[in-house]
Amino acid sequence: MKTAQEYIEERSFFEAIKTLNETPEVDRDALWNYRMGYALYFYAINRYPKLCVLRLALGYLERADEDTASKAEIERVFYGKPGGMTARCQEAVENKHGWYAEEPASMSVEQLVREAQAEHERVRREVTAFFERTQRREIAISHHPAQEKLPVGASKFYGTPDLPADFDWPYYKGTDFEGVTKNRPLAFLAQINLGEAAQYDRTGLLPKTGVLSFFYETVSMEWGFELKSEGYARVYYFPEAEGLVPTQIPEETKEWSVGEQALTFADAVSLLSSFAYSRRSGKEVDWDTYNELRAEFGCDAALHGDDHMKMLGYADEIQNEMEPECELYSRGIDVDVQEELSEEEEAELVRNAADHWVLLFQMGTVEDDETELMYGDCGLIYFWIRKEDLAARNFDNVRLILQCG
Numbered sequence: 001m002k003t004a005q006e007y008i009e010e011r012s013f014f015e016a017i018k019t020l021n022e023t024p025e026v027d028r029d030a031l032w033n034y035r036m037g038y039a040l041y042f043y044a045i046n047r048y049p050k051l052c053v054l055r056l057a058l059g060y061l062e063r064a065d066e067d068t069a070s071k072a073e074i075e076r077v078f079y080g081k082p083g084g085m086t087a088r089c090q091e092a093v094e095n096k097h098g099w100y101a102e103e104p105a106s107m108s109v110e111q112l113v114r115e116a117q118a119e120h121e122r123v124r125r126e127v128t129a130f131f132e133r134t135q136r137r138e139i140a141i142s143h144h145p146a147q148e149k150l151p152v153g154a155s156k157f158y159g160t161p162d163l164p165a166d167f168d169w170p171y172y173k174g175t176d177f178e179g180v181t182k183n184r185p186l187a188f189l190a191q192i193n194l195g196e197a198a199q200y201d202r203t204g205l206l207p208k209t210g211v212l213s214f215f216y217e218t219v220s221m222e223w224g225f226e227l228k229s230e231g232y233a234r235v236y237y238f239p240e241a242e243g244l245v246p247t248q249i250p251e252e253t254k255e256w257s258v259g260e261q262a263l264t265f266a267d268a269v270s271l272l273s274s275f276a277y278s279r280r281s282g283k284e285v286d287w288d289t290y291n292e293l294r295a296e297f298g299c300d301a302a303l304h305g306d307d308h309m310k311m312l313g314y315a316d317e318i319q320n321e322m323e324p325e326c327e328l329y330s331r332g333i334d335v336d337v338q339e340e341l342s343e344e345e346e347a348e349l350v351r352n353a354a355d356h357w358v359l360l361f362q363m364g365t366v367e368d369d370e371t372e373l374m375y376g377d378c379g380l381i382y383f384w385i386r387k388e389d390l391a392a393r394n395f396d397n398v399r400l401i402l403q404c405g
Helices: 004-009 013-021 030-046 051-066 068-077 085-094 109-134 194-200 251-256 274-281 287-296 323-330 335-340 343-356 387-391
Strands: 136-145 162-164 171-175 181-185 187-193 211-216 233-238 244-246 261-270 309-311 357-363 366-368 371-373 380-386 399-403
Touching (some): 013 109, 030 051, 030 085, 030 109, 051 068, 109 287, 162 233, 211 357, 274 287, 323 357, 323 380, 323 399, 357 387, 380 387
Antiparallel strands (some): 136 261, 162 244, 171 181, 211 233, 309 357
16 A cells, blocks of 8 residues: 555645545644645645635645744655745635635535545546447557568558659648748658558458558648648558558658657557547546546556557547537638537537548657657647548548647
8 A cells, every 4th residue: 555655746646635634643743744735735726626625735734834843854755845835825725816616615634535535436427427428449559660671561650651663752832930931742651551450440440451651741830720721741542562662751851750660559449538528528527537537447548648649539639629620621611610600500510520530540759769750849640531531542631630739
């Protein structure tokens, strides 16, 4: 069993509160008071925004401050940085921004534990039921530097693409961050051997054979917001890997490449983000609790990191759901129009978009030695395709959207 300090250091503040509350009265010294105040403060500001909890925290911190003889020990345990906690808590209690609920007026630690556990169970039931209704399957992709030259047609990120001998390399005329407009070659990002990947496709949407190749113009790095922007990202489908040949990438794109990255695939459960849950259910849930429940439901945290690569399933959106944007683009309507829609019109748009658009491929940062290829500021790029286009093996109308924090 972990100690209260271990829970604090891993930011499991509620577990720390429960553990500290079980400490016998005779053992509750200044360090205990500081730990309890510290855990209550961070639990309140991160997960339980109520003034009564902040007032509890302030009381424990003030009692710890009164024992000046224990200051050195508290500093040692908290790496010399305990100072200012009481002042920070006092400022939060003043609630100048109205961030914290004023009811109830008071609460004991025992009441907090009971109420929080009951609330957690309620949220668990609601979110788990939501997962059961909405879960999908995805193909999780992991990558590592290739130890030897990959066979022609093998799945990979970056390196040398395998293309038809008569392949006409795509170009896009775009404006870079310095305002220079130029016709530039698209960078090669990835090729997916569908014979390798499709065996993990529980949806049956992907072709069973062939190769998908993904390209993006990374100097202009279009976000996908502009209706008129076309051709900045391309996806090519080659039904047979035979006949493909290793093809050198254009010199201008070599800055956006690393050594070949070999890929492995896995079938995984795919769940909506906490943002999407709140929008669809109309209920708020904090990010940490939601992700804990995702993990309990079988969503492997190791496969869902900041740079999660995958095909199909739900997008790991950073800003907002993208299917409605894709639907508007496909209708030739500027995305700003979405803000003018009524609630009924927007709900209809979201329903149609979710039914018709498929996340073909999601890609994030790839690092190799000293090179880091990042989209925006720790962002992700998402290749979207209409379900009917995917069924028809028509990859001409794929839409790429870039999101970052």
